[in-house]
Amino acid sequence: MNQVRFFLDIPAHDYLTYYQGRARRVVVTALDGRRVQFPAERLRPFVTEAGVHGEFVLSFDDENRFAALERVGGLRR
16 A cells, blocks of 8 residues: 655635535645645545644555545644
């Protein structure tokens, strides 16, 4: 299984774009420099009143299909 690690800091008002379906994909730059995109709906379990914040690990299979997304830490300061 392949993985990428990245940080997100999306304020609640910005996340509305994803929640309302106007933006369907999230594009992130992983800590190792790779750019990765995934469906915005995968962030829903992590949304709080403040938005989506923290360090995440995205796992995908050998055919680059989504496998899992998990929060592994808080927002870096």
